[in-house]
Amino acid sequence: MGFKLNALTRSLWVYHLSTGSCNNCDIEILDCLTPRYDLERFGITLVGSPKHADVLLVTGNMTLKNIPRVQKVYESMAKPGVVIAIGTCALGHGIFKGSYTCPQCVDEVLPVNLYIPGCPPKPEAIMAGVVKLVKHLREKKT
Amino acid sequence: MDALFSYLVFPGFLFTAGIGCIASWLDRKVTARVQWRVGPPFFQPVFDLVKLMVKETVIPRGCAKGVFLGAPLFGLATVTLVSTLIWKILLDAETAFAGDLIVILYLLMIPGLSVIVGGFSSRNPIASLGASREMKLMLADELPFILAASVPIIQAKGSISLGFILGYQETYGMILGTWSGALAFIAAILAMQAKLALVPFDMAEAETEIMGGVMVEYSGPPLAVFKLTRIMMLFTLPMLLVALFMGGVRFDGLGALWSVLKYILLLVLVILIRNTNPRLRIDQAMRFLWGPVTWIAVLAVVVAILGH
Secondary structure, X not given: OHHHHHHHHHOOEEEEEEOOOOOHHXXXXXXXXXXXXXXXXXXXXXXXXXXXXXXXXXXOOOOHHHHHHHHHHHHHOOOOOEEEEEOHHHHHOHHHOOOOOOOOOHHHHOOOOEEEOOOOOOHHHHHXXXXXXXXHHHHHHO | OHHHHHHHOOOOHHHHHHHHHHHHHHHHHHHHHHOOOOOOOOOHHHHHHHHHXXXXXXXXXXXXXXXXXXXXXXXXXXXXXXXXXXXXXXXXHHHOOOOHHHHHHHHHHHHHHHHHHHXXXXXXXXXXXXXXXXXXXXXXXXXXXXXXXXXXXXXXXXXXXXXXXXXXXXXXXXXXXXXXXXXXXHHHHHHXXXXXXXXXXXXXXXXXXXXXXXXXXXXXXXXXXXXXXXXXXXXXXXXXXHHHHOOOOOOOOHHHHHHHHXXXXXXXXXXXXXXXXXXXXXXXXHHHHHHHHHHHHHHHHHHHHHOO
C-alpha cells in the first residue's frame, strides 16, 4: 500500500476546470508550471482529459449552467481522485455573493478536499496548498 | 522456456521497459532544461505507470469492450516482440533469419494500428478525430521510412537481413559514413519522429487542441499500457536505426561506451527536434513527409544504387 500511495502522491495529474472564473486564477495556475515555480519537479502535469486526471482543479464561481457539466466531469474522472477549489469565487463567490447566476458554491456540488483562498491566490499559495494536501493524504492512509 | 525468458525478461519486456523509462525521463529532463526548468525526478515514469495501474478503469458506455481493452495490450505485445527481435540480432547475428528486416518493419506498424483501433473503438468524436489523424500520419511516415530502410539493404548487396547488414557494416564501416547512408539517415530520423508521435507530428494526441486525442477515453491500466508502449518505442526505434545505419552495438571495453553514446545521441536529437518545433497541422505533416522527406529518401536510394 505504501508504494502505491507513494506513486499516487508523486504523480498528480491535474485537470483544470474553469466554472465561470475571470481567468485570473487560471493564469496563476499556469504560472505554477512556468520555469520560476516548475511543478513538474514533483511530477505534477496538466492533462487534457478528466479521465487521465487525479486532481480536479476548480476555479470560478460555479454558474447555474455549469453545475451539471461540472458534475459530469467529476463523474468521468477516474477514482481515486481529489478536488481542489481555487480562488475566492470558488470558495464563497467573493464579490458575486447573492448573484442569481451562481446559487451554489463548489463544495455544495463536489466533495472538495482542499480550499485555496485568494483573489487570485499566488502560485506560492497554490503550491503550499498542494504540499499540505499530499501530506494529509499520506498520513490518512498509512 | 528460453524464448519466453528472452521475450519477457532480457532483451524483451523488462529490459526494454527499464531502458525506455530512463529514456523517457531523459526526454522530460532535457525538455525541462531546454525550457529552463528543473524537471521531474529520475523515477517519475515509474511513478506515473504505477499510479495509472492502481487507478480505476472507466469504460465508456456502448463501446466495444474487448477491442477497447485489447488494443493497448496488442500494441504492447508487438513492441516487445520487435525489441526482442532487434536485440537478439544485435547481440548475436546468428539468430538473424532471411527477411527479418521486413518482419520488423511490418511489426513496427502495429503499435500505431493499435492506437487507431483503440481510438475508434472508444466511441468519442475527439478520439475518432485523433485516430483519423494517426491513420493519415501512418500513411505519410511509412513511405519515407521504408525507402530509407532500403538503403542499407541495397548497400549490403540486396540482403534483407538485419544480421547480414550488421556483418556488412562490421567489415566496410557504418552505412552512415556513405553519402546515401547519410541522406537516408536524415529521412529516417524525420520519419522516426512521426512514428514516435513526438512534437512536430503529435497531432493525433494534441493535448491543447483535441484534449489527448486518441487517448481521451482511456484511464487507469489501459492508459498505462499505452504510455508504456510509447516509452518502449522510444527505445526500440532508435535502436533499429542504430542497427541499420550506425553499425549496431558492441560490448567490449570502449565499444560499450560508444554503443551507449550512439543511442543517447539519437535520443537527444529526437528530443531537440521535439523541443524546437511547433506542432504541424495534419495536412502540413503529410505534405512534409511525402514531399521533402520522401525526396531525400528517393535521392538516397538512387545514390545507393549508383554505389556511393
